[in-house]
Amino acid sequence: VAATGRDGPVHLWNVFTGDLCCTYTPHNHLDELISANSLGFTRDGSHLLCGFPKCIRVFPTASPGKQCRMIPTVVDKCKFGQSGIISCFAFHPSDEDIFAAGSYTGSVGIYSLSTGTLQFLVEGHSGGITHLVFSADGNYLYSGGRKDPNIICWDIRNPGKALIRMRRNVETNQRMYFDLDRLA
Numbered sequence: 071v072a073a074t075g076r077d078g079p080v081h082l083w084n085v086f087t088g089d090l091c092c093t094y095t096p097h098n099h100l101d102e103l104i105s106a107n108s109l110g111f112t113r114d115g116s117h118l119l120c121g122f123p124k125c126i127r128v129f130p131t132a133s134p135g136k137q138c139r140m141i142p143t144v145v146d147k148c149k150f151g152q153s154g155i156i157s158c159f160a161f162h163p164s165d166e167d168i169f170a171a172g173s174y175t176g177s178v179g180i181y182s183l184s185t186g187t188l189q190f191l192v193e194g195h196s197g198g199i200t201h202l203v204f205s206a207d208g209n210y211l212y213s214g215g216r217k218d219p220n221i222i223c224w225d226i227r228n229p230g231k232a233l234i235r236m237r238r239n240v241e242t243n244q245r246m247y248f249d250l251d252r253l254a
Contacts, residue, residue, distance in 0.1 A: 072118055074106045080120060082134070092134035096120055096127050110159030112183065113166055121156030126171060128183070141186040143171070143179060151188055152179040160202035160211065170211055172199025178213050180226060190229045194222055200245040206252045214246045221248055 074080045080094040098104045108121035111131070118129045126141040144151035154175030162168035168189070171179045176195035179188050197218035204211055210233070214221040223234040240246070 072109050072111065074109060074120075076105055077103075078105055079103060080106055080109065080118065080129075082118075082131070094118060094120070094129045094134055094138070095136040096122070096129075096138065097136050107155050108158050110161065110169075112169070113161050113163075117183070119159055119169070119171075121159065121171065123155045124151075124153060126156055126181070128186075139186065141181065143173075143188065152177050152191055154198075157199055158202055160204050163204055163206060163208045165208065168208075170202045170204070170213075172202050172213060172215070174198030174216075176215065176218075178202065178211065178224070180211075180229070192224050192229055192232075194232050194235075195220065201247045203248065203250050205250060212248070212250065214248055216243050216246060218246075 071083045071085055072080055082091045084091050096104050106120035110119045116131060118131050120127045124144045127138045129138045144153050152173050154173040156171050157174050158172040160170040167183050169181055169183055177191055177193045178199060179191050181188055195215045195218045197215040199213055199215040201214050209227055211224045211226050212221055217240060219237050219240050221236045222232045225233045
């Protein structure tokens with residue numbers, strides 16, 4: 071289990087014994103410890119992704135400490151990309167190179183893990199994204215967020231326009247979670 075908290079590093083615990091196994095310590099440009107806003111393991115468990123404002127840090131799980139690769143989500147020169155705090159992740163079920171990242175600005179980016187490049191960006195939520203789930207075949211990505219009445223289905227083979235919007239009643243700022251029936 072990986073977990074983090076305000077003003078703290080990312081800790082990895084053994085789920086069978088409860089013992090602390092190791093620590094990952096993200097640092098900013100001033101070499102100060104910073105806290106991740108979101109965490110996600112790749113499907114094979116080889117990497118731990120951590121979400122921050124305008125960047126994703128990728129830690130190899132076999133190498134605890136502060137060494138990581140940074141994936142900027144915004145290209146500063148042209149202001150292109152996914153702005154805001156990276157709030158959640160989802161990993162493609164069959165292509166280990168592809169992952170999705172949600173942002174509190176309401177955007178969803180699809181990235182290549184190997185190159186760190188943004189493949190495409192979709193927008194359509196009125197609230198910050200708090201949960202992402204790929205369909206079992208990997209062709210669709212579902213997204214939902216805070217103070218947003220929609221769970222949106224995106225066809226990642228033809229990105230850009232929402233395929234389906236499923237409305238729900240929402241009046242709170244709480245994180246929103248959902249799941250898919252893997253047999254449907």
